[in-house]
Amino acid sequence: MTMQSSVETLARLVAFPTVSRDSNDAFTRYAAERLTAAGGRVRVLPGDLAGKTNLIASFGPDGEGGIVLSAHSDVVPVDGQEWASDPFALTEHDGRLYARGSSDMKGFIACMLTAAERLRGVRLVRPLHIAISHDEEIGCVGVRSMLKRLADEGFRAAGCIVGEPTGLTIATGHKGKVNGQISCLGEAAHSANPTLGCNAINLAARMIGETEALQEWLAQHGAHDAAYSVPYSTVHVGTIAGGTALNIVPDSCNIRFEIRLLPGDSPDDLLARLTARGQEIAAAARAGGRxxxxxxxxQNAYPGLQTEEDAPIARLAKAAGASVAGKLSFGTEGGLFNDMLGLPTVVCGPGSIDRAHKPDEFITRDELAACDGFLDRIVSSLG
Incomplete structure (x- = not known):
């Protein structure tokens, strides 16, 4: 197979429309072919859903002491967005390379694949591992089955670099996340006499008030970390759905919420606080005979990431040309690599998260070239 540049590779990768709701299998098979041809020991691992696959490829010797480079293959939808060009065809203007996933995060995958191809004939003393997952964008879902399998096999490495777009600066932490639902059950009645029922939307409104009270408590009494733009854990209500008609007292209402957690704030404790208040509110309604x-x-949860700034993996990334940025406002698979495999992990990749999930997402040629150099220096440290 002829060696391709990272730009050429990116053009191939973005042509696979790997929106999270769809299959990523063709994408994974293409990456597997490239990595196998480069000399990697490649395994394509089925995900929990049909058409969903993960990939792990290893170069160099077996054993411990290696480095994992990690990325996800899925992208967010383009539905309802106005693009100046086809979002699934790489389009270049003035050094900017436009396509869905160019920054988040197929640019890093392109650089991983071309770095692997530059390994032909190179003898590594320590192994290099390349991991590609599915369905990160819907809550870091797909990588879990791969990490569980690797943990069961006794997989060991010295550290992991997750290549989310950070402008090629090193992030050593991000918040964890809990995604949940508050289900409120009431009693239907005619709106002409609402006291004969129990309005589930009113119950939901009280619970929204409880989430606001919890947010205030976290801001004043919860964990704090000034390295984050919002230095405390946050509670957010995103959707509410209830009722069928204006003249019916609604008997159900569901609220979707999330908690973004700093290390030090227990998700179980915070959920227990909300649960206790919900029980009190419901009990008060039942006391009226309703x-x-x-x-x-x-519904979903993933852990935060907290790696020491002077951890060996952070020092390695810095020696390879990245600068230390601090901590991220968005989540990644990094906390799962740390929790499930015990790998010290940092987040560092090309592009900008500010361009991700938007129309006309792009990465630049210069950013890809900088990432090529960064990965070459990472690989050289294993020789």
Whole structure:
């Protein structure tokens, strides 16, 4: 296979429309072919859903002491966005390379694949591992089955670099996240006599007030870290759905919420606080002879990341040309690599998160070239 540049590779990668709701299998098979041809020991691992796959490729000797480079293959939808060009065809203007996923994060994958191809004939003393996951954009879902399998196999490495777009600066932390639902059950009645029912939307409104009270408590009494733009944990209500008609007292209402957590704030404790208040609110409604209930369920969660700034993996990334930036406002798979495999992890990749998820997302030629040099220096440290 002829060696390709990272720009040429990126053009191939963005042509796979790997929106999270769709299959990424063709993308994974293409990456597997490139990595196998480069001499990697490649495994394509089925995900938990049909058409979803992860990939792990290893170069150099077996054993510990290696470095993992990690990225996700999925991208967010383009539905409803106005693009100046085809979002799934790389288009260049003035050194900017436009396409969905160019920054988040197929640019890093392109650089990983071309770095692997430059390994042909190079003898590594320590292994290099390349991991590509599915369905990161919907809550770091897909990587978990791969990490569990690797943990069961006793996989070991010295550290991990997750190549999310940070402007090629080193991030040593981000908040964790809990994504949940508050389900409020009431009792239907005719709106002409609402006292014969229990309005589930009113129950939900009280619970929204409880999330606001929890936010105030976290800002005053929760963990704090000045390295974050918002230096405390946050609670956010994103959607509310309830009721069927104006003249019916609604008997159900659901609220979707999230908590973005600093290390030091326990998700179980915060959810317990909300649950206790929900039970009190529902009990008060039942005391009036009405049917009422409030339940809280977790839909998805992933851990935060907290790596010491002087950890060996951070020092390695800095020696390879990256600068230390601090901590991120968005989540990554980094916390899962740390929690499930025990790998010290940093986040460092080309492009900007400010361009991600938007129309006309782009990365620049210069950013890809800088990432090529960064990865070459990472690989050289393993020789």
């Amino acid at each position: 049917t009422a209930g409030i339940e809280i369920s977790v």
